[in-house]
Amino acid sequence: MKHTNRQCRLDTLKIREAEGTLTEQERTELNAIFAELDAEEAEALKPARKRSQRLQTKAFEEKTELESTVAQLQDIINEQQQLLDDACSYLAQLRAKRTLLADKYWRLTGQELTFTVEGK
Numbered sequence: 648m649k650h651t652n653r654q655c656r657l658d659t660l661k662i663r664e665a666e667g668t669l670t671e672q673e674r675t676e677l678n679a680i681f682a683e684l685d686a687e688e689a690e691a692l693k694p695a696r697k698r699s700q701r702l703q704t705k706a707f708e709e710k711t712e713l714e715s716t717v718a719q720l721q722d723i724i725n726e727q728q729q730l731l732d733d734a735c736s737y738l739a740q741l742r743a744k745r746t747l748l749a750d751k752y753w754r755l756t757g758q759e760l761t762f763t764v765e766g767k
Contacts, residue, residue: 653680 660677752760
């Protein structure tokens with residue numbers, strides 16, 4: 648009932664304000680009603696604000712964790728790429744050595760050097 652009476656009084660005061668007939672005492676009363684409404688609204692919003700803050704904190708923590716995971720994955724990618732580069736370089740060196748050996752073998756024997764792997 649209090650809220651109904653207050654709403655009626657608020658409506659009346661707002662009409663008088665719009666008409667330009669609001670007294671100083673009524674202005675004070677209108678401001679007090681607005682202050683009460685603001686306080687009630689702030690109180691009513693507290694649970695939602697707390698929930699929102701918890702969600703923001705959780706989202707920030709998840710984002711931080713994901714960024715850390717991304718950084719670690721990027722390190723793995725970089726190391727894997729370096730490993731591949733090293734393997735390609737080593738393979739090129741082996742091929743160059745094999746070509747030298749094949750050339751030496753050709754010069755000595757006049758035959759192609761064949762390569763077989765036994766036991767592996």
